[in-house]
Amino acid sequence: PTPEHVEYMIYPRILALAETAWSAPERKSSPDFHTRALSAVADLQAKGYHPFDLKKEIGSRPESLQPVSHLALGKKVIYNSPYSSHYPAQGNTALTDGIRGDWTYGDGSWQGFISDNRLDVTIDMEKETSIHSVTAAFMQVVGAEVFLPETVVISISDDGTHFTELRKQHFEVSKETPIRFTDISWQGEAKGRYVRYQAQAGSEFGGWIFTDEIIVK
Structure with missing residues (x-):
């Protein structure tokens, strides 16, 4: 696989992994994480990375x-x-x-x-x-x-x-x-x-x- 494809496969999955592993149970919130993940993906794109674009995912608010x-x-x-x-x-x-x-x-x-x-x-x-x-x-x-x-x-x-x-x-x-x-x-x-x-x-x-x-x- 190319580096771009590796980035596409890793991000934002690794963000979800970090959220699951490091966030306290009482602070876990799917809508809040989705909002922060959208921002993180946009930031990664601005820096030249190639994450999966969460805005194109199938799934409703x-x-x-x-x-x-x-x-x-x-x-x-x-x-x-x-x-x-x-x-x-x-x-x-x-x-x-x-x-x-x-x-x-x-x-x-x-x-x-x-x-x-x-x-x-x-x-x-x-x-x-x-x-x-x-x-x-x-x-x-x-x-x-x-x-x-x-x-x-x-x-x-x-x-x-x-x-x-x-x-x-x-x-x-x-x-x-x-x-x-x-x-x-x-x-x-x-x-x-x-x-x-x-x-x-x-x-x-x-x-x-x-x-x-x-x-x-």
């Missing part, structure tokens, strides 16, 4: 395999900033339809945002609701100008006008991880009818923001 049930399922989403007509997913129902996205932003389940405020939506829970967590997933694909948000604000309201912040956090967005998936959540105790989720792009990279579902529990 585990979250996409079955619908997720949560309190906001089927609830109306008010778009304070529009989603892109190029990546509408399932339109106005996409973020509360229980369908999670696969590994690619063009799969029809990830909704894309490129307007100035990026993602800014309000979910009408229809009545005052006790909530314990609000979660949204985001992806980063540096080559496609898709980035994680730099700022996330999660708020709650009784009237849809006056909101109380549950969480506001700034994140460092870097190109060092070419491909990445992450959940950004609030957890606690709150009551309200309207749940607002805002995710803003950074000033340095800008680019697209994609999410597939806003999960309220």
